[in-house]
């Protein structure tokens with residue numbers, strides 16, 4: 001089953017102050033089947049992150065369609081979905097992992113992961129248990145669970161982000177360089193997790209620099225600079 | 231379908247004039263003021279919806295009409311035109327701005343809670359903190375003094391004000407404490423809609439964090455919907471699901487909060503967001 005189809009996606013940014021149009025990605029076409037993992041590679045600045053942000057509606061698409069097959073709404077074009085539909089999908093169906101952490105003040109690492117579950121109505125005890133399991137899985141030191149994450153290292157933040165996103169088991173995951181600041185051991189954990197998610201039919205698009213990492217998880221690799229699928 | 235709820239609040243075509251207006255207004259607006267007759271169009275054709283459990287952020291230049299919008303909803307300012315509907319008032323079928331004054335008082339006391347930009351507008355500075363809350367509870371019809379004291383204690387504790395200070399007057403409190411007393415007063419009768427106008431402005435960072443944290447917990451716990459005005463984009467990013475941008479009395483753009491902050495479309499929004507980086 002096709003879960004996502006990107007048709008002719010183009011994104012330009014118009015900066016009023018500079019009076020300039022910045023062209024990011026253009027004429028992107030590909031399809032993602034359920035349970036598939038597509039890796040995106042390409043030069044820095046080629047527009048890789050832009051594609052994921054257009055899918056997530058963090059960026060407004062300039063041209064083209066992003067057809068997503070939702071469990072709640074059926075097929076819909078994410079470039080035209082309502083704001084409330086997008087908010088719903090972000091909570092229940094689409095997970096986005098970036099390198100940056102967006103947490104509330106005075107919210108501990110554990111609470112941050114729990115919040116993703118509480119927002120979708122998971123009972124508190126269950127949420128706490130699942131959050132702990134997820135933090136444990138990503139080997140975030142237990143000493144850190146009850147701390148505020150603004151002091152965390154890059155790798156710790158990333159693992160927290162991954163735990164926060166994966167704890168709700170989204171059916172479509174968007175991963176923007178999810179291993180960029182991790183050591184090899186943690187990278188392998190992330191890889192194992194991604195393989196497990198894939199076995200559970202989670203569909204994923206990931207941006208990676210590390211070709212070795214992609215080996216064994218990516219079904220297809222999309223080279224954005226050349227615009228083709230390998 | 232998962233998205234069938236009706237909005238808690240729906241505002242349609244709100245316009246607020248200061249002045250009588252003239253036939254030339256539409257063509258002679260300089261920012262929000264008509265150069266022909268001097269009328270200020272403080273709010274100009276504002277439309278918005280707030281959905282259950284949602285936090286809707288409002289940002290915009292000083293003087294763009296944010297407080298005017300909030301105060302119109304709270305009946306402090308009389309709209310020149312427009313309609314507003316609350317799901318808790320005749321199931322959203324009657325314009326609240328056409329309600330009788332008695333009905334308006336009931337709506338203010340039972341359905342909405344307001345935290346003003348300026349605490350002087352929201353609190354009686356000479357009454358005790360507890361009396362400020364009691365006043366709001368009495369306004370909603372309660373007469374039981376014992377219950378009221380209990381409720382005041384509960385609310386002040388929720389905003390982390392020591393109950394040992396509840397008989398002190400807010401004029402002796404710091405700005406952050408005054409805002410927290412306003413919040414507890416606003417929550418006294420379990421409103422379904424909370425209006426927050428610059429609640430954290432002027433507070434030092436650690437107090438801001440405390441107030442924000444509190445707001446988020448209260449919203450999650452009571453499932454209240456919120457209209458949140460803030461100059462501080464970090465506050466908006468942390469709290470608001472969707473955001474509206476105002477300029478010269480009008481809404482110039484709206485969207486998911488992260489989209490407004492990362493891919494702003496309007497020149498004013500770009501300037502606002504980029505001046506931050």
Ligand SMILES: Nc1ncnc2c1ncn2[C@@H]1O[C@H](COP(=O)(O)OP(=O)(O)OP(=O)(O)O)[C@@H](O)[C@H]1O
Nearest residue numbers: 248262270272291292293294295296297298299347
């Ligand atoms: N009572 C009044 N009489 C005349 N003009 C008024 C009155 N109250 C507000 N205005 C004008 O209406 C416009 C909107 O004011 P408002 O207080 O809503 O702005 P705001 O967006 O809340 O600004 P800030 O960010 O500075 O709080 C301004 O031009 C203001 O000068």
Ligand SMILES: Nc1ncnc2c1ncn2[C@@H]1O[C@H](COP(=O)(O)OP(=O)(O)O)[C@@H](O)[C@H]1O
Nearest residue numbers: 013022023024043044045046047048049050492
């Ligand atoms: N929010 C934005 N505003 C303006 N230009 C942007 C924005 N995001 C990305 N761009 C531009 O779009 C191009 C592609 O960026 P990006 O998708 O981040 O590249 P990649 O992830 O492939 O390194 C770059 O020229 C970048 O400067």
Ligand SMILES: [Mg+2]
Nearest residue numbers: 048049050176
């Ligand atoms: Mg990138």
Ligand SMILES: [Mg+2]
Nearest residue numbers: 296297298347
């Ligand atoms: Mg104001």
Ligand SMILES: [Zn+2]
Nearest residue numbers: 252255264267
């Ligand atoms: Zn005029």
